[in-house]
Amino acid sequence: MAEATVSDWKLGYCSSNVFSNRENCCTDRHPLNTTKANLGEGCPAWHMWTEDYWKAFGVFVGFALAFGVISSSFTMLTKSTLPSAAPDHGDKPQSFQAGDQGLVGKSMYLAAGSGIPEIKTILSGFVIPHFLDLKVLVIKAIGAVFAVATGMCLGKEGPFVHISTCVAYLVGMLFPKYNENGRKMRELLSAGCSAGLSVAFGAPIGGVLFSYEEISTYFPRKVLWRAFLCSLFAAMVLKAFNPTGTGKLVLFETNYGVSYSPTHYLIFVVLGIAGGLFGGVFCKANFLWSKKFRKYTIIKQYPVFEVFLVVLATGLLQYPNPMTREPGDTIIKDLLVDCRGDSKGWVCQQEAKDDNTKFIGWLVYGTLVKLVLTIITFGCKVPSGIIIPALDAGAFFGRLVGQWITTISPGVFAMVGAAAFLAGVSRMTISLCVIMFELTGELEYIVPHMIAILVAKWVADALEKDGVYDLAQTVLGHPFLDADHAMNLVQGTQELVERLIPPKQTMHEITVDVPKDNKVSKRVLDEKLDKLKERGLLDAGLVLVQDGMLQGYLAEGELDFGLNDLGRHWASTSRIRVLGDAEDGDLDLSMFIDRTPLTICAKAPMEYLVEMFGKLGLRYLCVVEEGSGKLVGVSCSFVLAGYDD
Secondary structure (H helix, E strand, O other): OHHHHHHHOOOEEEOOOOOOOHHHHOOOOOOOOOOHHHHOOOOOOEEEOOOOHHHHHHHHHHHHHHHHHHHHHHHHOOEEEEEEEOOOOOOOOOOOOOOOOOEEEEEEEOOOEOOHHHHHHHHOOOOOOOOOOHHHHHHHHHHHHHHHHOOOOOEOHHHHHHHHHHHHHHHHOOOHHHHOOHHHHHHHHHHHHHHHHHHHHOOHHHHHHHHHHHHOOOOOHHHHHHHHHHHHHHHHHHHHHOOOOOOOOOOOOOOOOOOOOHHHHHHHHHHHHHHHHHHHHHHHHHHHHHHHHHHOHHHHHOHHHHHHHHHHHHHHHHOOOOOOOOOHHHHHHHHOOOOOOOOOOHHHHHHOOOOOHHHHHHHHHHHHHHHHHHHHHOOOOOEOEOHHHHHHHHHHHHHHHHOOOOOOOHHHHHHHHHHHHHHHHHOOOHHHHHHHHHHHOOHHHHHHHHHHHHHHHHHHHHHOOOOHHHHHHHHHOOOOOOHHHHHHHHOOOOOEHHHHOOOHHHHHHHEEEOOOOOEEEHHHHHHHHHHHHHHOOOOOEEEEEEOOEEEEEEEHHHHHHHHHHHOOOOOOOOEEEOOOOOOOOOEEOHHHOEOOOOEEEOOOEHHHHHHHHHHHOOOEEEEEOOOOOOEEEEEEHHHHHHHHO
């Protein structure tokens, strides 16, 4: 509701309530407007800023630029510098090492983008500090309102997923069951993701499938029904708030009446091919744009300037087209309209003309502009998603194709085209098909959606094997363990787990020999912590041994908290208890020790290790010697991801 109001301020304001958007101000009227006259009679409360076209153009662009700067400036507040290991440094085994380049810092803006690539990284077992904090949640929400209001080719659905995951994390931190168990916390985050998409689209079932298919790497059956429950309550709350004013969850409700025939299958295949081409071209072009253009010093050092340029280009290109100047969700609603009924909207008026050449031109223009602007927009330092822009482009193209098919409503092809274009960009299949059904309420058109989505995925995969979220992870430098890909690499290679044992120097740095009194000098632990931070793996830790036998694992985050928070007043010569029962006067870190870390034999096939990381969602796995059971190494998900690459 806030986004709709702020977005409409680019065109005018409601005299009866300045915080009311145009649709509410005009009492159920929702026209596609170009000038004040087009608002129609019966809407005296809505005032355009000016009746002059060029002045209105300038005001529109001016407001958009202001909103873009505000959104990007808020996003800058979440800048974080993360340690990261340089190539061929850190935990990689001897056979991987080619040099010692030390630590490399990586800067990122935690509230920028959709957040989905980062969430995929977290759910695969890696750590991105502070990404789910309350500060990021608040800034993401505020920034998303102004970012979407600019009219840029981005959506709020991705940020909704990030926001809901933040909520799940903050709630989980209140309960020791989740706070002290990384696996259970990741299960909770998976459920939170489903609630985010449920709210964004009013699609509770689609939200669950989206979390399962696109985001989560660890999704056991119990998480499925918990995500279903979470998504259900999210949808119930959304319906109670009724932000659309319709009293329904369906955002783009349609009722085409006339069904398709088998002769239309060819058209749906064509839409799928077009969607695959769009997705493949977009993924390749956006990847190159991110790697080339955003490497320029002025763009890299001043991200707000890039947003300013993109918003300027967006305003100049989209305002002349009476359809593209509308918000993204409004565009879809207008293009899916069925003109065979009583609808008298702007789209139906144009199609009713004897000569609709100009309208066809607007559709072609809209398709091309959406492709170009989405390529340069995705990845800007503002909260943004890719779902709505892809749906817009597909709806434009589908409506264009429908102009020459007279047997059924052109809105049908706009609907199927929207699904095809999003499938080409994201490579979603089952979840997307269900989301489209829940978005439109058209169960009759499930088969056309399935045809177009599958064809789009096949074509896009032929052009670019990775979807937009996987490529975003590559651009951002986030590690990600693709268990299926890793399994394909190791099967048939006869590789053993011992291949991933770190070098002796690394093992010396991360191993703590615990004396019989179960206490270790604070100075030793401080030195070990410094070494961990130098390695920059974020999710590393120390292994505790006695007489070579594994006694426990202490993660870097818990070690840092214990030494620098709990033990900040203790002298460096103090001895800290890490094992056994605490005594009076002890600085006790034993509560942070994982006394039963999972282990694997060094002589086990590599497939076993990949299976354990992939199916159990592990962050680390201790490697023990065959026969003696003594610790010989530690493999973390970061190392396995490096082997995967």
